[in-house]
Amino acid sequence: MKVLSNTASGHAHGKIILIGEHAVVHNEPAIAIPFTSANVKVTIEHILGESTIDSIYHTGKLTDAPKTLNNLIKTLEAVCLHFETRPDNMHIKITSNIPAERGMGSSAAVATALVRALFNYFDAELTDELLNDFVSISEMVAHGNPSGLDAKVVRSEESVYFVKNQGAEFFKVELPGYLIVADTGQYGETGVAVTDVGTLVADVKTCAKAMISELGELTNQARKKIEDKDMKGLGKILSEAQLRLEKLTVSNKTLDLFVNTANRHGALGAKLTGGGRGGCMIALADLPETAENIAKSLLDAGAVDVWIHSLGVQTYD
Numbered sequence: 001m002k003v004l005s006n007t008a009s010g011h012a013h014g015k016i017i018l019i020g021e022h023a024v025v026h027n028e029p030a031i032a033i034p035f036t037s038a039n040v041k042v043t044i045e046h047i048l049g050e051s052t053i054d055s056i057y058h059t060g061k062l063t064d065a066p067k068t069l070n071n072l073i074k075t076l077e078a079v080c081l082h083f084e085t086r087p088d089n090m091h092i093k094i095t096s097n098i099p100a101e102r103g104m105g106s107s108a109a110v111a112t113a114l115v116r117a118l119f120n121y122f123d124a125e126l127t128d129e130l131l132n133d134f135v136s137i138s139e140m141v142a143h144g145n146p147s148g149l150d151a152k153v154v155r156s157e158e159s160v161y162f163v164k165n166q167g168a169e170f171f172k173v174e175l176p177g178y179l180i181v182a183d184t185g186q187y188g189e190t191g192v193a194v195t196d197v198g199t200l201v202a203d204v205k206t207c208a209k210a211m212i213s214e215l216g217e218l219t220n221q222a223r224k225k226i227e228d229k230d231m232k233g234l235g236k237i238l239s240e241a242q243l244r245l246e247k248l249t250v251s252n253k254t255l256d257l258f259v260n261t262a263n264r265h266g267a268l269g270a271k272l273t274g275g276g277r278g279g280c281m282i283a284l285a286d287l288p289e290t291a292e293n294i295a296k297s298l299l300d301a302g303a304v305d306v307w308i309h310s311l312g313v314q315t316y317d
Helices: 066-081 106-121 128-143 149-153 190-202 206-228 231-247 251-263 287-300
Strands: 007-020 030-046 052-054 057-061 091-098 159-163 167-172 178-183 269-273 280-285 305-309
Touching: 007 106, 007 149, 007 206, 007 231, 007 280, 030 106, 030 149, 030 178, 030 206, 030 305, 066 106, 066 128, 091 106, 106 128, 106 149, 128 149, 149 159, 149 305, 159 178, 178 251, 178 287, 190 206, 206 231, 231 251, 231 269, 231 280, 251 269, 251 287, 280 287, 287 305
Parallel strands: 052 091
Antiparallel strands: 007 030, 030 091, 030 159, 052 057, 159 167, 178 280, 178 305, 269 280
16 A cells, blocks of 8 residues: 555544433433544654554553553554555554543544544545444444444534434534533543443333433433523523433532532533543533633532533634
8 A cells, every 4th residue: 555645644522422421322312512622633654663652551562552552453453454454664643632431532532533544644535434434443342332422423523413223413503602521530430320320220110211211302402402592591401411310320429519519600501421420521601701710610629621612603712
């Protein structure tokens, strides 16, 4: 395969589930938005000899990489097989500010950036179908049986309304306000949380099944509020979703603290995002000064990182 340049790169961004996490596992809808405030870049440089990698998990020979990079190695091997070549003579550098295991689509974003970089490296056209196929390899290794939602959002400029086994519908989110995202610093426990919610749903003695249905209905209401550009209405819906997620046992003390902190400092609504029991939370604000106040209060409460993300109408510097 002809390589026209000594270096090539690929990019992707994070994702935030606005509403519908956990319910989406049970065939209810979810809405996820591209989170361009957190990004990943993969650069590939042609070298002589064994391939090497530079990442937060490992710097050195690719053959010495830990199991945490197996998903990327399998993807690299699959792409090279596609081009009938071996994964040699490459230096791969991964630069990312998307925190891992926080429900922000880190693994899908890195895989997407890697595949894009490889196709640029080999000067080949990358179709959406091929990109999806190769990223799916990575996600299967990383997560076992992913919904495919992350892989769609981290490469899109549009938000996604998603129902399992029914595909994705892309639409624009343009709202007069801001999304504040706070990282608890705790790894999310998505797998365990999903299993526990499934157990609750299967138990007829609980109200879990009804709450899952209510979360699905709240997701549909949220989409209507987005279409109407109704920030206050959307905020109330997010807070209603949080109440149900708490009852489903997927929140924790830190997330509860951050949600309450955001609400006390002027948030229109707040909730956890992603698998829960750690990871991140989100809050809505209509004014930049309110967003900044919420962000500061969350840092004071112990957040390890906070982002303020414009929802499309205003810009935030």
